[in-house]
Each structure stands twice: as structure tokens, then as C-alpha cells.
Amino acid sequence: MALSNTKTVTVHSIAFPKSWKLSALFVTLLFLGFIFTSFWIDTVNHPEPVVTVVLLVNHNTSSTQEPIHTVDPLHLNQNAPIHTAQTVVPPITCSSSGKPTPNPPPICPDYFRWIHEDLKPWKSTGITRHMVDRLARRTANFRLVILGGRAYVEKLKDSFQTRDVFTLWGVLQLLRRYPGRVPDLELMFDTFDWPVVKSKDYRRRSGKAGRRRGGPPPLFRYCGDESTLDIVFPDWSFWGWPEINIKPWEALKEELREGNERVNWWERVPYAYWKGNPAVAVTRQELLQCNVSEERDWNARIYAQDWISEVQQGFKQSNLASQCNHRYKIYIEGSAWSVSEKYILACDSPALVVTPRYYDFFTRGLMPGQHYWPIRDDNKCRSIKFAVDWGNTHQREAQNIGKAASSFIQEELKMDHVYDYILHLLTEYAKLQKFKPRKPRKAIEISVESMACHAKGLEKKFMMESMVNVSRDMGPCELPPPYAQVQLNSLLKRKTNFIKQVENWEQRAWDKQMS
Ligand SMILES: *[C@@H]1O[C@H](CO)[C@@H](O)[C@H](O)[C@H]1NC(C)=O
Numbered sequence: 001m002a003l004s005n006t007k008t009v010t011v012h013s014i015a016f017p018k019s020w021k022l023s024a025l026f027v028t029l030l031f032l033g034f035i036f037t038s039f040w041i042d043t044v045n046h047p048e049p050v051v052t053v054v055l056l057v058n059h060n061t062s063s064t065q066e067p068i069h070t071v072d073p074l075h076l077n078q079n080a081p082i083h084t085a086q087t088v089v090p091p092i093t094c095s096s097s098g099k100p101t102p103n104p105p106p107i108c109p110d111y112f113r114w115i116h117e118d119l120k121p122w123k124s125t126g127i128t129r130h131m132v133d134r135l136a137r138r139t140a141n142f143r144l145v146i147l148g149g150r151a152y153v154e155k156l157k158d159s160f161q162t163r164d165v166f167t168l169w170g171v172l173q174l175l176r177r178y179p180g181r182v183p184d185l186e187l188m189f190d191t192f193d194w195p196v197v198k199s200k201d202y203r204r205r206s207g208k209a210g211r212r213r214g215g216p217p218p219l220f221r222y223c224g225d226e227s228t229l230d231i232v233f234p235d236w237s238f239w240g241w242p243e244i245n246i247k248p249w250e251a252l253k254e255e256l257r258e259g260n261e262r263v264n265w266w267e268r269v270p271y272a273y274w275k276g277n278p279a280v281a282v283t284r285q286e287l288l289q290c291n292v293s294e295e296r297d298w299n300a301r302i303y304a305q306d307w308i309s310e311v312q313q314g315f316k317q318s319n320l321a322s323q324c325n326h327r328y329k330i331y332i333e334g335s336a337w338s339v340s341e342k343y344i345l346a347c348d349s350p351a352l353v354v355t356p357r358y359y360d361f362f363t364r365g366l367m368p369g370q371h372y373w374p375i376r377d378d379n380k381c382r383s384i385k386f387a388v389d390w391g392n393t394h395q396r397e398a399q400n401i402g403k404a405a406s407s408f409i410q411e412e413l414k415m416d417h418v419y420d421y422i423l424h425l426l427t428e429y430a431k432l433q434k435f436k437p438r439k440p441r442k443a444i445e446i447s448v449e450s451m452a453c454h455a456k457g458l459e460k461k462f463m464m465e466s467m468v469n470v471s472r473d474m475g476p477c478e479l480p481p482p483y484a485q486v487q488l489n490s491l492l493k494r495k496t497n498f499i500k501q502v503e504n505w506e507q508r509a510w511d512k513q514m515s
């Protein structure tokens with residue numbers, strides 16, 4: 001199940017559904033040569049915009065007179081029941097003084113606090129038009145403009161597969177879910193793998209040089225790392241990844257839950273499992289050496305995904321929901337962060353996480369020893385062997401780790417929270433804007449109609465499945481406050497201390513074995 005493996009190839013996404021088997025084969029063959037190169041960014045021709053058809057409907061978001069019962073606007077489902085559960089006015093309780101006070105919203109999960117960290121670089125300066133138009137634009141694939149609850153897109157560069165399509169589809173669903181609540185804004189989005197805004201280039205400098213640079217560009221993308229300032233945003237896979245048959249998260253999460261319940265942890269194979277595409281990263285190739293062989297058993301069962309046959313079979317072999325058959329599951333990054341992490345964490349089997357370099361929007365909420373077990377990158381096999389031996393001799397602790405991760409995925413990462421995260425992120429971002437957002441001449445309005453009517457096959461199916469049908473009158477969960485510096489330091493310290501502790505245990509176990 002290598003989900004990050006094809007990320008570095010460029011294909012024209014819109015041509016895909018028709019001849020997708022062929023294209024995917026082509027991709028498979030192509031990507032081997034393209035890994036680690038990104039020259040295509042500069043060399044691809046500008047294709048036709050992905051979103052071209054515009055059917056305007058009047059979403060008047062400022063009328064709050066009645067809850068919006070949004071029925072399928074495409075009239076594909078006239079018999080579907082109208083959902084009303086979430087359109088009722090929020091319940092009100094009266095305090096003793098007689099003043100009505102609505103129920104306070106629940107607090108969002110802790111990982112939402114990273115929204116403040118991600119936007120910190122602009123806290124004192126604000127976000128200027130120059131930062132967006134001149135700086136962030138350099139690598140962006142599209143500009144997203146939201147005005148009065150409508151979404152406009154200026155396409156700047158082609159994206160790989162349907163990343164941009166499903167990301168924008170997600171934004172449209174946010175607008176349907178929270179009509180009238182998404183602020184006016186303009187932002188640049190880069191759909192490519194790796195973060196690019198290097199923090200060392202934008203250290204606060206006094207004097208002319210600093211001012212001339214104009215502060216860091218606020219650039220949205222799917223992941224970041226320690227040395228960059230890119231703003232992280234949930235990736236497209238939450239709404240679907242048709243090219244490799246990954247369905248929208250809401251439904252997939254449910255299947256994963258059922259798949260997980262099918263096999264009791266005790267009955268699972270007592271080894272660490274990984275399946276994926278080793279070709280995309282050196283570290284994955286190193287992982288292959290930890291596979292069981294005649295001479296050695298590092299407690300790992302490693303499988304390379306056969307892409308050509310998987311493509312031909314529509315990725316049936318990679319059925320995610322039936323991958324909870326081992327007691328431990330290895331997570332290892334591909335070319336950047338991997339979409340697969342949420343699927344791996346969804347089994348009650350503890351995830352053995354090879355020290356990651358990148359983070360996405362939710363992974364900073366995970367704690368080693370609580371949600372996963374850390375694996376050294378520079379000594380993987382030994383580290384995996386120790387982890388499995390430890391788990392098999394500390395079964396209760398191991399199960400607790402597995403359970404903490406699967407409930408994190410099921411509860412804290414449900415779509416409700418994904419939407420709330422985006423809403424809070426965009427709201428906080430918009431507060432920093434020091435300019436008035438406007439629709440650029442080349443921007444095109446997108447709507448669910450324009451996107452879904454244009455789509456075909458699996459793309460269309462996934463759009464229909466992930467479509468938000470009811471607006472939510474209750475607001476989002478409450479954004480927790482920023483971390484105080486001491487809190488942040490102690491959090492990071494707790495992380496590194498646990499990792500160091502495990503490394504000590506590993507070393508001691510190894511020494512004992514050698515003596
Ligand atoms: C939306 O509705 C409000 C109040 O009913 C009205 O004042 C406004 O002009 C409408 N806007 C659009 C774009 O139709």
C-alpha cells in the first residue's frame with residue numbers, strides 16, 4: 001500500500017478517466033525515472049484550466065433567516081431523503097438570570113493549536129498583497145479567492161493527477177457546510193510534495209535587506225518540515241484519490257473501523273508489516289533489508305507493491321480495510337509525507353513510525369509512546385526487531401498504543417474536524433490579510449455543479465460521495481489558544497525524551513544479545 005509513490009510524476013489529470021489504465025501504466029513506468037526531480041514544474045506547458053464550466057447558482061450566504069436545507073443540486077437523487085438532523089436551531093438553555101446562553105461548542109482537538117504556530121511568521125507584520133502576489137505565486141499551482149461565500153480559482157500551473165481538483169472540491173464542501181462563515185480571502189496553493197519556504201531565508205532582519213524581501217510568502221501546501229514555513233492544509237485524499245482507488249475519508253474510515261474489528265489483536269500475526277512502493281525513497285529501499293530471510297529474522301514482513309498488476313486489477317490487492325492482520329504496522333515516509341499514515345494508524349496494531357521528516361496538519365498531535373512507537377531511521381532493522389519483541393512481551397502496553405492511535409484517527413480526524421480545521425485555518429489567515437481580496441481577471445468561479453458535471457467515472461463517484469448535503473448551523477468546535485512557549489518546549493522535550501529512552505533500551509538489548 002504505497003500511497004505516496006506516484007507523487008512525483010506529471011500527467012494531465014483531466015484526460016485520465018478515459019484511458020486511465022493505460023495512463024497509470026505509463027505513469028508507473030515513467031515515475032522511476034522522475035523520482036527526485038522536479039524540473040517539470042518549470043517545463044510543463046500550461047494546460048487548459050481544470051475547472052472550466054461555470055453554472056451559477058445563487059448561494060445567498062447572507063440570508064440567515066432559515067437553516068439551509070441543501071438538497072442535491074444536481075438532481076441526481078431526487079428521492080433521497082432530506083436530512084434535517086443538523087439544520088435545526090442549536091439548543092438553548094436558559095440560565096437562572098433568564099438570559100439565554102447557547103451551549104458552548106466543544107473544544108477542538110489539540111492539534112488545532114498548530115494553526116497558530118503555522119501563522120506565527122505573519123503575526124506582527126500581517127499578510128500583504130506583495131507577499132501573496134509576488135512571493136507565494138512563484139511556485140503556486142493555483143490562487144484561491146473567496147468572496148461573499150463564492151470560490152474563484154486562478155490556475156497557475158498544472159497539478160499532478162487530480163490533487164488540485166479534489167482539494168478545491170474540499171473547499172467547496174466547506175462553503176456548503178458553513179455558509180456565511182468562510183471569510184473573504186486570497187491565498188496561493190502549491191500542490192507539489194515538498195515544502196519550499198525556507199525559514200532561514202526569512203529570519204527577521206532589521207534594515208533594508210529584511211524589508212526588501214517583504215517577509216515570507218504565505219504558501220499553502222500539504223506538508224511542512226522543521227526548516228520551512230509553508231502552511232499545512234489537509235490533502236486531497238480526504239475527498240478521494242481516484243487514480244489509485246482511494247475513496248473519500250468518511251466512508252473509508254468506517255471500513256477501516258470494521259476491518260479493524262474483524263481481527264482480534266491477539267490473533268494477528270505477531271510481526272511488523274509493511275507494503276508499499278520502495279522505489280520512491282532511499283529509506284524505503286533500506287527497509288527492504290529488514291525483511292525476513294533464511295539468515296535473519298528482524299521481525300519484519302515487508303512486501304513491495306506490484307504496481308503493474310495492481311493497476312490492472314484496480315488496486316483490489318491493496319484493500320486498505322483488510323490490512324489489520326499484523327500486530328504491528330510500519331510507517332515510513334515516501335518522497336515526502338505519505339497519505340498512508342492515517343490508514344496505518346487506524347488499525348489497533350501499534351504503528352512503528354520510522355523517524356519522519358515531514359508533518360501534515362494532524363501528525364503534530366501524535367505522541368511517541370502514546371500513539372505510536374518510534375523507529376530509528378539510521379538503524380531500522382535493529383529498531384524494528386526491538387519494537388516487536390517489546391510489544392510481544394508488553395502486550396497490554398502495546399495494545400494501548402494501538403488503541404490510542406485508532407481512536408485518534410476515528411475521533412479526532414473525522415471529517416467534522418477536518419472541515420473545522422480548514423475553517424479555523426482560513427479564518428485566522430484572513431484576519432492577517434492587510435489587503436482587500438478581489439477576484440483577479442483570469443480567475444474562474446467554481447461550484448459543485450461546474451466540477452461534478454465535468455467529472456467522469458470514479459472522479460465523479462467520489463465527488464458525489466464526499467458531497468456535503470447539510471449545512472451546519474452550529475458553529476465549528478472552539479479553537480484552543482496558542483501554545484505558550486514553555487508548553488511547546490515541554491511538549492517537544494517529552495517527545496525527544498521518549499525517543500531517546502527507546503534508543504537506550506534498544507542499545508541495551510542489542511549489547512545483551514551480542515555478549
Ligand atoms: C442576499 O440576501 C440579502 C438579504 O436577504 C440581500 O440583502 C442581498 O442583496 C442578497 N445578495 C445577493 C447576492 O443576492
Ligand SMILES: *[C@@H]1O[C@H](CO)[C@@H](O)[C@H](O)[C@H]1NC(C)=O
Pocket residue numbers: 288291292293301302303304
Ligand atoms: C519478504 O519476505 C517474504 C517471505 O520470504 C517474501 O514473500 C517477500 O516477497 C519478501 N519481500 C520482498 C520485498 O522481497
Ligand SMILES: *[C@@H]1O[C@H](CO)[C@@H](O)[C@H](O)[C@H]1NC(C)=O
Pocket residue numbers: 072077080250464465466467468469
Ligand atoms: C450526500 O448525499 C449523497 C447522495 O445521497 C451521498 O452519496 C453522499 O455520501 C452524502 N454525503 C455525505 C457526506 O454523507
